[in-house]
Amino acid sequence: MYxxxxxxxxxxxxxxxxxxxxxxxxDNFQIExxxxxxxxxxxxxxxxxxxxxxxxxxxxxxxxxVKAGVPDVFILETRxxxxxxxxxxxxxxxxxxxxxxxxxxLAGWDCYVCYNMDAVLSILKKYNI
Numbered sequence: 001m002y003x004x005x006x007x008x009x010x011x012x013x014x015x016x017x018x019x020x021x022x023x024x025x026x027d028n029f030q031i032e033x034x035x036x037x038x039x040x041x042x043x044x045x046x047x048x049x050x051x052x053x054x055x056x057x058x059x060x061x062x063x064x065x066v067k068a069g070v071p072d073v074f075i076l077e078t079r080x081x082x083x084x085x086x087x088x089x090x091x092x093x094x095x096x097x098x099x100x101x102x103x104x105x106l107a108g109w110d111c112y113v114c115y116n117m118d119a120v121l122s123i124l125k126k127y128n129i
Contacts (some may be wrong), residue, residue: 010104013085013098014112017119021089029086030072033120042129043114071104077102078110078127084120086111092105 022029030046037044047070054063073084084102085097093101093113101111114120 013024013101014030015113017107017124018113019114020118021087021091021115023089026086026088026091028116032085033073033084036117036120036124037073038073040124040129042075042107044073044075045104046099067100069098069100071093071100075129078129081109082123082127083109083111084123085111086120087113087115089115089119091115107121 034046049066049068049070071083072086073082073086075082075084083101085093085101087093101113105111112119112123114123
């Protein structure tokens, strides 16, 4: 089921599968999605922002361009390009995540928040990939 992002004032992203969220950990969900996208031989990437680091290293990474709120999945070979934030049961979008999805949407990306594997599959089907 598709839901317009209600937490975002201009609603430029679509939430899918919130009614039946993935019950495991988000990193396991990410691994499942990665396997699927690799199996489909898509040009895609994940930016590993979910790290634990010292304040000093964190400051250096920020200077190097690490941004808060970057979505979990970028599919680069579609037009428009696709950004997906993955969430599991009890997962919520943070303000930085909402803003990043908004900015990508304004730049012409199609943006989604997926709560389960069926949601990811429905996006791939929508774009015939």
